[in-house]
Amino acid sequence: MHSLKIHSAGKISVTDVPHGSMLLEVLRDRGYDVYSPCGGKGTCGKCKVYVKGDGYITSCLYPVKSAVEIVLPEPREATILASQYRYSRQMDPDPGMSAGLSRHPVGVAVDVGTTTLVFHFVSLPTGSVIETHTALNPQAKFGADVISRINYCISNPGGLSVLQASLINTINLQLTRFCRKSDRPAGDIVKICFCGNTTMLHILLGVNPASLAFVPFTPAFTGEKILKASELDLECNPEGELKVLPSLSAYVGADIVAGIASLAPDTAHRNSLFVDLGTNGEIALLTPDRIWCCSTAAGPAFEGANIDHGMGALEGAIKDYFEPGNFQTIGDSLPMGICGSGLVDLVASLLKTSVIRNDGYMEGNFIIVPAEKSGTSEDIHLTPKDVREIQLAKSAIASGIRILVKHAGLSMNEVDALYLAGGFGNYVRTESASEIGLLPYELAGKVIPVGNTSGTGALLSVKSIFFDKIVNELLNNMNFVELSDHEDFVLEFAMNMEFPYMR
Numbered sequence: 001m002h003s004l005k006i007h008s009a010g011k012i013s014v015t016d017v018p019h020g021s022m023l024l025e026v027l028r029d030r031g032y033d034v035y036s037p038c039g040g041k042g043t044c045g046k047c048k049v050y051v052k053g054d055g056y057i058t059s060c061l062y063p064v065k066s067a068v069e070i071v072l073p074e075p076r077e078a079t080i081l082a083s084q085y086r087y088s089r090q091m092d093p094d095p096g097m098s099a100g101l102s103r104h105p106v107g108v109a110v111d112v113g114t115t116t117l118v119f120h121f122v123s124l125p126t127g128s129v130i131e132t133h134t135a136l137n138p139q140a141k142f143g144a145d146v147i148s149r150i151n152y153c154i155s156n157p158g159g160l161s162v163l164q165a166s167l168i169n170t171i172n173l174q175l176t177r178f179c180r181k182s183d184r185p186a187g188d189i190v191k192i193c194f195c196g197n198t199t200m201l202h203i204l205l206g207v208n209p210a211s212l213a214f215v216p217f218t219p220a221f222t223g224e225k226i227l228k229a230s231e232l233d234l235e236c237n238p239e240g241e242l243k244v245l246p247s248l249s250a251y252v253g254a255d256i257v258a259g260i261a262s263l264a265p266d267t268a269h270r271n272s273l274f275v276d277l278g279t280n281g282e283i284a285l286l287t288p289d290r291i292w293c294c295s296t297a298a299g300p301a302f303e304g305a306n307i308d309h310g311m312g313a314l315e316g317a318i319k320d321y322f323e324p325g326n327f328q329t330i331g332d333s334l335p336m337g338i339c340g341s342g343l344v345d346l347v348a349s350l351l352k353t354s355v356i357r358n359d360g361y362m363e364g365n366f367i368i369v370p371a372e373k374s375g376t377s378e379d380i381h382l383t384p385k386d387v388r389e390i391q392l393a394k395s396a397i398a399s400g401i402r403i404l405v406k407h408a409g410l411s412m413n414e415v416d417a418l419y420l421a422g423g424f425g426n427y428v429r430t431e432s433a434s435e436i437g438l439l440p441y442e443l444a445g446k447v448i449p450v451g452n453t454s455g456t457g458a459l460l461s462v463k464s465i466f467f468d469k470i471v472n473e474l475l476n477n478m479n480f481v482e483l484s485d486h487e488d489f490v491l492e493f494a495m496n497m498e499f500p501y502m503r
């Protein structure tokens with residue numbers, strides 16, 4: 001017997017389980033509701049739980065062989081997983097020739113995010129996800145956003161090599177960790193597909209990203225790249241296939257292209273928006289005959305940067321704010337600061353109580369948590385300058401959405417759904433996002449969080465060569481709309497600086 005410690009909905013319980021029991025079954029037997037749409041067959045990859053020391057694992061494929069401590073997803077996270085599954089394209093496994101390089105071939109999907117790397121390890125014969133793991137992008141120490149990474153490459157001789165090596169090193173650590181843990185040779189890893197924004201993919205391949213920072217923002221490459229694993233010194237089968245998925249432009253990367261391709265929108269939705277919220281907001285409008293897309297620089301306010309007591313989505317961050325004294329922190333810890341989803345809630349609440357006016361004016365600082373109740377022994381507050389930063393960020397996103405819809409000759413009422421992707425999109429409460437005008441108030445009730453679609457796109461590319469055809473067809477149908485010189489941009493941006501939820 002082994003001890004199993006379970007963290008769920010803020011409570012901890014401990015139970016004994018027989019050696020080799022499958023974790024999902026154990027959890028079900030003990031009354032825990034784990035989302036498992038394929039019924040535990042190991043094919044949907046949705047029954048993830050967090051195992052301390054091992055990261056996110058597929059619970060129906062995880063035998064308990066020692067004492068384990070796990071964290072079950074929050075109900076909200078489980079709801080997003082359900083939406084993601086419902087709106088994700090389903091494909092049968094057809095991984096291509098590289099699967100013949102091993103008797104037990106494994107593929108790896110890597111979502112190279114600016115902040116976080118996500119790895120899905122996949123059994124190529126069945127297409128089932130063996131394990132999902134995340135790691136911080138080691139380049140974060142060179143700057144939080146893509147522009148600071150590009151600047152590092154421009155201003156430091158050898159800077160590109162430093163960034164590339166740090167990324168390859170982290171990927172190799174994950175590959176060797178997986179092989180050691182699952183007792184497989186590195187030669188079993190025969191296919192790796194990479195998705196990410198255009199800058200991350202340039203750095204991954206050691207291609208100078210400098211041109212992405214200057215007008216006319218021309219990428220050195222946008223098309224799909226296929227290499228041999230040995231060309232990047234990865235710890236896998238040297239004959240294995242490395243695939244970098246294609247991008248559209250400097251600021252509509254493979255993460256967006258493959259993310260949209262990974263969706264199976266509801267057929268009842270004629271026109272739908274796809275919005276990936278991050279330091280850049282990437283927006284696409286899917287209509288029956290074409291796809292319009294744009295990118296807008298929202299800045300890092302929703303990641304907690306530029307905000308006096310802002311912080312990333314880390315332990316102690318206020319992530320939900322309801323009213324004074326009523327909030328929730330990540331990990332139920334003492335409050336240390338406030339992250340993006342908490343900020344959106346907070347501003348929505350302060351607008352309702354007229355602490356913030358619709359034009360953004362706020363008289364003095366608002367104390368969110370007094371010093372005696374905070375984990376920093378200081379007041380955690382929101383300043384008038386913070387409100388201004390939030391206005392700038394949300395106006396950039398809202399303006400991009402409104403211009404794109406207008407550019408396509410539609411009204412907002414003709415948009416049937418808004419699929420919200422990305423980490424911040426996962427956690428922000430959509431009602432609050434509509435109330436502060438980050439998302440159009442006309443679409444309140446039509447917003448569907450779909451999780452990490454970039455990772456799902458990379459995963460589908462590992463599973464099936466037919467996904468790549470879908471991606472290429474989609475690319476041919478995508479039309480980029482440049483916002484910076486768009487005739488409506490200045491006016492829209494000014495109008496959306498207001499908190500227009502009553503407009």
Ligand code: FES
Nearest residue numbers: 036040045047060
């Ligand atoms: S329930 Fe589908 S993979 Fe585990």
